Each structure stands twice: as structure tokens, then as C-alpha cells.
Amino acid sequence: MTSSHSAKHTDISQLDALTKGAFSAPTAGERAARVRDWLAAKPSSDELADVFKELSVKDKGAAKLVRERLDEIRRSKGQEALGAEWAAKAQALLAVTKLNIADALAWQRDAAKAGAPLSKEPLATLKLELAERVRSIEDLQHQVQVQREAAVLLAQRIEVLSTKPWKDAEQALESLRADVEHWQAQAASLVSNAGWPSVDLKFPPLLDASRAQLLVVWDAFQAAVAQALLASGDAAAALPPVPVWADELRVARGIPLEPVAKPGKAPVDPEVRAAAMAAVKDALSKLEAEVGEGHGKASAGAAAALRQALKEFGKLIDTGLDSQAHAALAAAGELEGWQRWRADQLREELVAKAEGLLKRPEGQAIGGRKMQENLRTLREQWKQTDQGGVPNHALWKRFDEACNEAHKVVEGWLEKVKAEAAEHKAQRLALIEEINAWAAANRTALDDDWKGFSRILHQFGDRWRDGGHVGEKVFAELQPLWKQAISNAAAPLEALQAQSLIARQAMIEEAKVLGAAPVLRVDAVKALQQRWQAEAHAVPMDRRQEQKLWDAFRKPVDDAFNRKTQEREKAQSSLNSHDRTVLDAAKALEAANATGDAQAIRAAVAGLEAALSGQAQAQAQVKDAGVQEDAAKAASAASGDAPATEPDQAADASTTADAQATESSGDSESAEPLAALSPAPVVAKPKPVVAVRGDDRPGMKKEAPALPAGRAGKWNDRKDAPRGGRDGKSDFNARGGDDRPRGGSWQETPRLGDAAFRAQRDALEHAQFALKKLAAQAHGEALTNLLTAWEKRDAALLPSAQELGPRINAATRGAWQQALGGSLKVDPKGVSPAEALLRLEMAAEVPTPAEHLNARRMLQLQLLTRRNDLAPAQTWGQDAALVFSGSYGAEEARRLQNAVKALLKR
Structure with missing residues (x-):
């Protein structure tokens, strides 16, 4: 460890000595200054790398200077590599004998895009050399054009001299000879120039054409001058071919000139x-x-x-249009020269594609047909490339060899196709022979199975279609033989089909007669349909033809049935008085639904139920009976008859009411709709006497009240109870859950029409939806007002018991008022508002926030130990009062809202 540390210290000391104290400088400014001084000495890359490695740990600012120098050296090396690469390309362009101007211009453009240092050597010199080479080529092309114009001017001078005396032409002969020789020398110098092979391909033909044209004109001019000199000295010599000179010599010889009549131009x-x-x-x-x-x-x-177009109509157009056309042709010629380079590039791409047809992996080999299509496409593209440009024979040779090599695959495929076509032809001929043999042996269907006969014919057709590919010429030979054979085989079936067609046409006419009859005979229609089905099963026909015949047969019968159905619907569409009453009640209910008034909706629902039960009609009948009774009494009093006894009056009233009811029911079409839809009291029928078995079961004795449902003892204690609903209602009402008052049993209620039934059903559905929506809105408003009252501690804002719903009684609402007013007594058990809120959430079975989950679980464990206490679901009203007595908070209000909303809906 000590040795490595000392080695590192030695390296730093050496680097410090190398950088003249950059590592030992006390401040960052001095380190940077010494690094700059050291960099001015241009150290090597290895020294820079070592200094940067050590200095970047100590001073990043000074190390940045070293890193910039390293980046600069790295960039310079990259620039040198790019320069060498593009210099090689430029030298290759300069070394070729035939330089393409487009390639030289593209070199400079591509080198600039690649970032090559064109301003540094050797690229700067190479760029100048290429530019000079391009300029020299362009100068040669320009000189060719100048020489072409000079040749035209010389020809014009010669032509002008041919219109002047031949003496003038003789005098100008030497100067013209010098000019023509000078022009030829200049043209020869152009051809011998080193850059002449790089000239565009269109310029050498122009120069050659100008030389040939000038020499022809010059030789003819020299011959004409020599002939004129000879004719001037010898009267017997022939005259020159120049008209002006010939006329001049005739005058000199004393021969009079004949006036030449110039033909006038025909009007256009x-x-x-x-x-x-x-x-x-x-x-x-x-x-x-x-x-x-x-x-x-x-x-x-x-x-x-x-x-x-100019060749055909050049003499008929004006000068302006002619000059405009020649200017456009000149511009097109320049564009054509620039496009020739692009044409060579396209040809090279086509050559590469042709050579690549056979250079494919084994899994991607091209088949014969695809190869044939590709070759045809490539040759068409080559033809399009050659149009309007000079062909490239070298590229064409490569392209043609590649296409010929690839065509060997096509030849093998064609041989295979020919072999398959011969095999397919033999198979089709064998099939035709088989059909002919089968037709000779089966002139009728076996066991009258014409469907099997037709199926065999279809199988022959499928085999013909699947017989494989043959050439068009062979197919044209085989098709007539096939048609003749299949027609001969199908002749028995076609004859039977013709007979069946006649029979079916007769049945169609019979169906039309039955359909047009005033009374539709269903039995005759069924018999006719059975006959049709028997005929269709016996004789098969073409599917389309059979479908058309069936449609024609079915149409008159369907029209007759439709006409009968329309008449029935028309008869049913007329509404009776009961349907009109129900429709009016349904419209009134829809109007009430639109108002959004719950009381009006309930009243309209009651009116619709009364209309459905027939109470409105009963009320109308009772009114009509009373009117008839009053009229009878008045008539009796006027006639002075003795008053009838009470039973007689009742009987008369009953009779009159029955008659009136009969009359009103018979004239139901003219009855007016009722103005009011409110249910009217119906006279109850006398209750029938029902025999009751005497027993002492609970609820059976008159003095023993029936036990409430669910508490009558065992599950089978009420097995002898009458079937049906509660309170003696019929089982129909009990199952349907419909306890609305009815004027009679459901069998006595008239049957509704389709329109009235749908109208009342939709109206009741809309009413139920509207009532549910209004109830939800009222519930939400009541809950919002309740929270507002808690927030403002104002008992006056507490919603009424009706707004809160049936779950809140007067005692609970009073406790809430006391809690909001601050006069609620403290719970003797010491339940806090927070614990009461948890009990509310447990009663409502709503989730508790995560931060209060532990408290809720603890409270649940405590409630398990309190066996005699009431459950939270039974004391949620008192718990809500305890919460209202506490302070208001946004989080507590949100939790209370979720719990009370669920509890009020139960």
C-alpha cells in the first residue's frame, strides 16, 4: 500500500513538473494559468491524457482546458481521416480519362455533407483541380457551340455571295478559303484536346455535322466559281449552277433573259x-x-x-410562335443532357436487379411465372430508359446476359407447364369419353331418382372445372366436345324439366285464381302447395329458375293472406270506449311526468289504474242510471200515477241501469271520452257466504286474532290457510303484487287493444322512473340540508320528518334538534361523537377511512363483549344525534353523509 501510494505521489510530482506547477498551485486561477502556458507548448496526446486523468479529480475547471485540447486533437484526427478518404475519391475522379461533370459536382456536395475539411490541404487543391477540370470541359462544350455557329455564319456568307455577281464571289474566294481552313483547324484542336473525351455525348455529333455541312457548301461554292470563270472565257462552256451568275453570263454573251413568273402563294x-x-x-x-x-x-x-408538329405546320404558324417553340426545344435539349447521367444510373440499377434474380437464398428462390414477369418488367423499364437518350451498349450487354441466364429458369418452367398441359388434355378427353359412355347407358334415371341423375351431371361438371390448366388453343378445341357430350347426357333431364316447367306454370295460374277469390280457401291452398312440393322433390331444376318460379307461385297466395291480415288489423284498429279511456289516461300520465310534480304523477297513476280496472265506465253507468231514474220519476209525477213502492223503485232503477249499461256498451263507438280520470267509488257486491271449518288453530277463531306473518308457530301451522293473497284477495292479485282497487274480477275487465296496452305500459314505466328520480332528488336535498344545519348549528334548518323519510320518527328528529341546539343530554355510557360515528358506519355497512380502521376493529371487539347492548343498526338515530352534538368537520361530514345516506334508503 505504501509503495503504490509513493508511486502515485511520484507520478503527480512528475506531472506537476511537466505542467510547470499546475498541481501545486495554491489557487484555481493560478492552476488554470499554468495549464494554459503548458498547453501553448503543444504537448503530446499521451501527456494530455495523463494530466487530464489526475487533474480532473483535483480541479475540474483546469481539467476542462485539457479536455478541450484532447477533443480538438480527436477532431483533427477525424478530419484527417475524412480528408484522406475524400482526397482518394477526388484523385480517382481526376485520374479517369472521361470525367462526368455531375460526378465532380456530386463529390464536392457529398464531401461538404460528410464534414470533410474542404478548406484544408489536400482537399482545397483537389477541389480547385476538379473545378478547373470541369471548367475546361464546359469551355470545350461552349467552343463546340461557337464553332457550330461559326460554321452556320460561313455558310450564310457563301449563300449571300451566291446572290451577288460572280466577280464579287471570285474576289472573296481567298478570304473565305482562309476562314474555312481556320475553322477546320480550330475544330481539329478541339478534338485533340485532352478533355475532349469528357465532353457530353451530344456535342461531338454536333461538331461533326457542322464540319460536314460546311465542307459540302464550301466544295459546291468552289466548283461554282471555277465553272463561272470557265464560262466567262469560253462561250461554249456550261453555265454555273448559281442562277444569278448564270443570268449574268447570259447577258454577257448577248442572250436575252426570259422573265420568270413567280408562282403566287395560295391563300391559306x-x-x-x-x-x-x-x-x-x-x-x-x-x-x-x-x-x-x-x-x-x-x-x-x-x-x-x-x-x-413544326414539320407539319411550320409554314402555317406565325413568327412569334415559331421562335417560342425553338426556345422550348433548346431548353429541352439542355435538360436531356443533364438527364443522361441519371439514365446511366437507372441502367446500372436494372443491371443489378437482373443479376440478383439468381443470387437469392434457397428459401427465397423465384418461381418460373414470377421470374417471367420480373424479366418482362425489367426489359420494359430498360426500353423506357433508352427512350430519348443515347444507349449504353456496355450496360446493355451485361443486362442482356443476366436476363438470358435468368430465363433458363423460365424455360424449365415452360417445359413443365407443357408436360402438365398434355396430361390435363388427356384427362379431359378421357372424361368426355366417360360422359358419352354413361349417357348411352343411362337414358333414364334409376328408380326415378332424377335428383341423383342431376347430382351425377354436376359431378361431371366439377371434374371438368378441376381438370387442370391447358392452353387457350387446346381449350378451344376441347370445349365444343365437352358441351356436346354434357348436352347429350343431360337430354333426358332437360326434357323432364320442360314438362315440369309447364306443370308449374299451370299451378302458378291456379294460385293466382285462388288468391283473387273473394274468400280465401285455405284447404285448397294447402293442397296446391303439397302438389308443388311433390313436383319440386321429383324433378330438380336450376336453383335460380326454381326460386323464380317459387316466388311467382307464392306471391298471389301471400297477397291474399296479407289482405286478410290487413282487414283483420283494420277491424281491430277501431278503438272502443275502454281503449279510448285508457289512452286518455295514459296521455294525462305522460303530461304529469313532464311536469316533475310527484303529487300530480301519483294522481295520474291512480286515474290510469281506475281506467284500467273499468271504474270510470262503472261511474258513467251509475250516472246514466240516476239520470234515467230521475226522468222516470218526473214522468210519473206528471202523469199522476201512484208512487211505486220502495222495492219496485229499486227494481225499476236496476232495470233502467242495466238497460242503460247495455245501450252504452252496444254504442261504444260513439261514446265520448271521459273528462275526469279520478277513480269513482264502486258499489261493492254482496260478500258470498263461505263455509268455515271450526277448529281451534291460531287465527281461525273469530275471537282469536291471527298471529302476524312469520310468528304463527311452526312452518306448517298455516298449511290449511286459503291459497291466495292476504285479506282474502285472489291469488292473481297476490302473485302480481297489484293491490289497486278493481271494480270486479280480472275476467270482467275488457281486453285492451295493442295501442292502448302499449301506451299505458309506457306511461306507467315513465311514471315509476320519474317518481324514483324525484325521490332521489328529494333524498339528496334533505341530506344536504341536514349537513348544512349541523355546520351552522341551526335547528331551524333541519329538514322535516316527511323530507327525511319513513326511517326517521318524531323522537329521533327531536333528538337531532336538541343536538343541533346544544341541549342534548350527555350519554350516560360516555359514548363520544367519534365512537358514535364509527357505530353509524358499522350500522350502514360502509367503509371506514384507513386511519380509523383500528378504532373500528377495537369497537367491534368491545361490542362483542356487551351482550345486552343494542346493535348499532338499532341505535343509529341516537348515534347520529351524538355526532350532531359534536363539532363540525369536513372529514366527519363526509363520513356522516355516506352512512346516513345508506341508512335512510333502507
């Missing part, structure tokens, strides 16, 4: 001129659009279309 039809202008403008707009978007391939086609 305005419609033809407009059509020509439109065609050229259309082609021009397409070319400008393609050039603007930079589409090289499309622009080549558009330029070709514009050139063709």
Missing part, C-alpha cells in the same frame, strides 16, 4: 391555320410543362412531338 384557309396553331401550341405547352417539372424522359417525347 383560316380554319387550317387555326388548327395548325392549336396543334403547335398544344405540343409546346406539354413540352414546357415537362421541362418545368424536370422530367427528362417525358421531355424527350414531348420535344419529338413538337418537332413533328
Whole structure:
């Protein structure tokens, strides 16, 4: 340990000496200053790493300077590596004989993106050399264009001299010869330039064409001048081919000139001129659009279309449109030159794809059909790439060899397909022979099983469809043979189907007659349907045809039944007086539901129940009976007859009431709806006398009151009690739970129609929902007011007993008033408000907060030891009063609300 510590101390002392006291400096400022002085001496990377390792523990500020120098050295090394890499690429570009301008420009762009130091050597020099090389190539291309224009100007000078006297042409001959020789020398110097192979491929053909055109014109001009000189000295010599010079020599020889009548230009039809202008403008707009978007391939086609349009209509368009078209063609030519480099890249990608068709893993090998499609696609893409550009024969050779090698897979697949097609053809021919043999042996169905006959035919069809693939030509040969064979085999079934079709058409007509009859004969319809089913089971037909026939057969019968149903529904749709009364009561209940008044809803429910039980009709009958009795009395008094005895009057009243009831029930369609829906008292029927067996069982004697339910003794003490509900109600009312008053038994209540039944059912459901909602709102408001009264210690704010519900009696509410008023007596057992709140939560069976769970468990254990004390569920009113007597708190109020809400709902 001592030796390592001493070694470390020795290292630090050496580093301190190396950094001229940076480790022993007393302050951070001095350490930083000495580190800067040391860094100015440019120490090595190893020394910097050692100093940074030790100094970063002692002074991070000074170590930051060392770390920055390390990062700078690391970056410089990375820059050197990048510079060497891109320098190699630049040297490779400069070493090639044919330099692509796009590649040189791309080198500078990609090097800048990669972060190479282009401003440092050797990249700075290489960048200048590439720029100079590109500039020289561009200069060569520009000189080619200049030479082309110079050749055109020389040709124009020669053409102008051909319009002047031949003496002028003879004088200018030497100067023209010098200019032509100079032009040829310049063209030769361009071709011999070292950068000529790097010139774009479109410029050498331009220069060659200009040279050839200039030489042709120059040779013709020299020959014409020599001919003119010869003709001027010899009158028998032939005249030169230049018209102006020939006329001049004729005049010199004394030969009169014949006036040449110039043919006049034929007038151009305005419609033809407009059509020509439109065609050229259309082609021009397409070319400008393609050039603007930079589409090289499309622009080549558009330029070709514009050139063709100019050839056809160039003489019919104006000068402005012609100049605009030539400017667009020039722009398209420049774009085409830039796109040629991209075309070579696309060709290389296609070559790579073609060579990669066979270089796939075993699990990813391409099948014959897929290989054929891929080869066809690649060749189409190559054709599209070649359109509008100069072809690349070297790449085409590689591409074609790769495609031919991959096509061997296609050839093997095609041979396999041919073998399978021959096999499939033999199978189909054998199937046709089998069908012919079967048709000859089965001219009728076995045991009249025509369904089995049809099934066999369908099986033949399935075997034909699953017979495998054959060529189109072979299939065209086999298809007629198949149709003839299957038609011959199906001839017996088709004949039987034709007979069955006639029979079914006859049954359809019979069904129409039965459906149109005024009285529908159900027995005849059933018999006809049985006949149809027998015919359908006996003779199979095509599914679609059979379905159409069945629909046509069923429609008249269905229409007749529907007509009968509509008549029945129409007869049932007329409401009687009972239905109208129930509908009116249901509408009144819906209106009460909308008001949100619980009292009004209950009154409307009572009115609807009275309408359902028929009490409203009974009340109306009683009214009508009273009116009839009063009228009879008045008539009797007017006629002076003796007053009837009391029994007679009762009998007359009863008779009149019965008659009135009969009349009202018979004329139910004209009865008006009742104005009031409140239940009316119904005269009770005399209670029938029921024989009761005398016994001494509890509840059976008149003087012994019946025991309450559940406390009558053993479970079988009431086994002889009458079946049914309580208080002598019928078992129907007991099971249904409906104890509303009824005017008679349920058999006597008229049956409701569908509309009235649905209306009263929906109205009662809505009423129950509204009452539940109102009760919940009232319960919530009462609970909120109760907590507010506790918070403000104001007994006047305590809700009434009706608002609190049936679970709160007057004594409990009085205890709560005393607790809120502060006059509640202290519990003699010493129960605190906190313990009372726990008892409330136990009674309500609601959860207790986590911080009070231990207290609740302790209280439960204590309650288990108090056997004679009442349970919390029986004393929750007193416990709530104890809580109200205590101080108000937000947490206590929330716990009390949860407990009391559950207890008030029970």
C-alpha cells in the first residue's frame, strides 16, 4: 500500500513538473494559468491524457482546458481521416480519362455533407483541380457551340455571295478559303484536346455535322466559281449552277433573259391555320410543362412531338410562335443532357436487379411465372430508359446476359407447364369419353331418382372445372366436345324439366285464381302447395329458375293472406270506449311526468289504474242510471200515477241501469271520452257466504286474532290457510303484487287493444322512473340540508320528518334538534361523537377511512363483549344525534353523509 501510494505521489510530482506547477498551485486561477502556458507548448496526446486523468479529480475547471485540447486533437484526427478518404475519391475522379461533370459536382456536395475539411490541404487543391477540370470541359462544350455557329455564319456568307455577281464571289474566294481552313483547324484542336473525351455525348455529333455541312457548301461554292470563270472565257462552256451568275453570263454573251413568273402563294384557309396553331401550341405547352417539372424522359417525347408538329405546320404558324417553340426545344435539349447521367444510373440499377434474380437464398428462390414477369418488367423499364437518350451498349450487354441466364429458369418452367398441359388434355378427353359412355347407358334415371341423375351431371361438371390448366388453343378445341357430350347426357333431364316447367306454370295460374277469390280457401291452398312440393322433390331444376318460379307461385297466395291480415288489423284498429279511456289516461300520465310534480304523477297513476280496472265506465253507468231514474220519476209525477213502492223503485232503477249499461256498451263507438280520470267509488257486491271449518288453530277463531306473518308457530301451522293473497284477495292479485282497487274480477275487465296496452305500459314505466328520480332528488336535498344545519348549528334548518323519510320518527328528529341546539343530554355510557360515528358506519355497512380502521376493529371487539347492548343498526338515530352534538368537520361530514345516506334508503 505504501509503495503504490509513493508511486502515485511520484507520478503527480512528475506531472506537476511537466505542467510547470499546475498541481501545486495554491489557487484555481493560478492552476488554470499554468495549464494554459503548458498547453501553448503543444504537448503530446499521451501527456494530455495523463494530466487530464489526475487533474480532473483535483480541479475540474483546469481539467476542462485539457479536455478541450484532447477533443480538438480527436477532431483533427477525424478530419484527417475524412480528408484522406475524400482526397482518394477526388484523385480517382481526376485520374479517369472521361470525367462526368455531375460526378465532380456530386463529390464536392457529398464531401461538404460528410464534414470533410474542404478548406484544408489536400482537399482545397483537389477541389480547385476538379473545378478547373470541369471548367475546361464546359469551355470545350461552349467552343463546340461557337464553332457550330461559326460554321452556320460561313455558310450564310457563301449563300449571300451566291446572290451577288460572280466577280464579287471570285474576289472573296481567298478570304473565305482562309476562314474555312481556320475553322477546320480550330475544330481539329478541339478534338485533340485532352478533355475532349469528357465532353457530353451530344456535342461531338454536333461538331461533326457542322464540319460536314460546311465542307459540302464550301466544295459546291468552289466548283461554282471555277465553272463561272470557265464560262466567262469560253462561250461554249456550261453555265454555273448559281442562277444569278448564270443570268449574268447570259447577258454577257448577248442572250436575252426570259422573265420568270413567280408562282403566287395560295391563300391559306383560316380554319387550317387555326388548327395548325392549336396543334403547335398544344405540343409546346406539354413540352414546357415537362421541362418545368424536370422530367427528362417525358421531355424527350414531348420535344419529338413538337418537332413533328413544326414539320407539319411550320409554314402555317406565325413568327412569334415559331421562335417560342425553338426556345422550348433548346431548353429541352439542355435538360436531356443533364438527364443522361441519371439514365446511366437507372441502367446500372436494372443491371443489378437482373443479376440478383439468381443470387437469392434457397428459401427465397423465384418461381418460373414470377421470374417471367420480373424479366418482362425489367426489359420494359430498360426500353423506357433508352427512350430519348443515347444507349449504353456496355450496360446493355451485361443486362442482356443476366436476363438470358435468368430465363433458363423460365424455360424449365415452360417445359413443365407443357408436360402438365398434355396430361390435363388427356384427362379431359378421357372424361368426355366417360360422359358419352354413361349417357348411352343411362337414358333414364334409376328408380326415378332424377335428383341423383342431376347430382351425377354436376359431378361431371366439377371434374371438368378441376381438370387442370391447358392452353387457350387446346381449350378451344376441347370445349365444343365437352358441351356436346354434357348436352347429350343431360337430354333426358332437360326434357323432364320442360314438362315440369309447364306443370308449374299451370299451378302458378291456379294460385293466382285462388288468391283473387273473394274468400280465401285455405284447404285448397294447402293442397296446391303439397302438389308443388311433390313436383319440386321429383324433378330438380336450376336453383335460380326454381326460386323464380317459387316466388311467382307464392306471391298471389301471400297477397291474399296479407289482405286478410290487413282487414283483420283494420277491424281491430277501431278503438272502443275502454281503449279510448285508457289512452286518455295514459296521455294525462305522460303530461304529469313532464311536469316533475310527484303529487300530480301519483294522481295520474291512480286515474290510469281506475281506467284500467273499468271504474270510470262503472261511474258513467251509475250516472246514466240516476239520470234515467230521475226522468222516470218526473214522468210519473206528471202523469199522476201512484208512487211505486220502495222495492219496485229499486227494481225499476236496476232495470233502467242495466238497460242503460247495455245501450252504452252496444254504442261504444260513439261514446265520448271521459273528462275526469279520478277513480269513482264502486258499489261493492254482496260478500258470498263461505263455509268455515271450526277448529281451534291460531287465527281461525273469530275471537282469536291471527298471529302476524312469520310468528304463527311452526312452518306448517298455516298449511290449511286459503291459497291466495292476504285479506282474502285472489291469488292473481297476490302473485302480481297489484293491490289497486278493481271494480270486479280480472275476467270482467275488457281486453285492451295493442295501442292502448302499449301506451299505458309506457306511461306507467315513465311514471315509476320519474317518481324514483324525484325521490332521489328529494333524498339528496334533505341530506344536504341536514349537513348544512349541523355546520351552522341551526335547528331551524333541519329538514322535516316527511323530507327525511319513513326511517326517521318524531323522537329521533327531536333528538337531532336538541343536538343541533346544544341541549342534548350527555350519554350516560360516555359514548363520544367519534365512537358514535364509527357505530353509524358499522350500522350502514360502509367503509371506514384507513386511519380509523383500528378504532373500528377495537369497537367491534368491545361490542362483542356487551351482550345486552343494542346493535348499532338499532341505535343509529341516537348515534347520529351524538355526532350532531359534536363539532363540525369536513372529514366527519363526509363520513356522516355516506352512512346516513345508506341508512335512510333502507
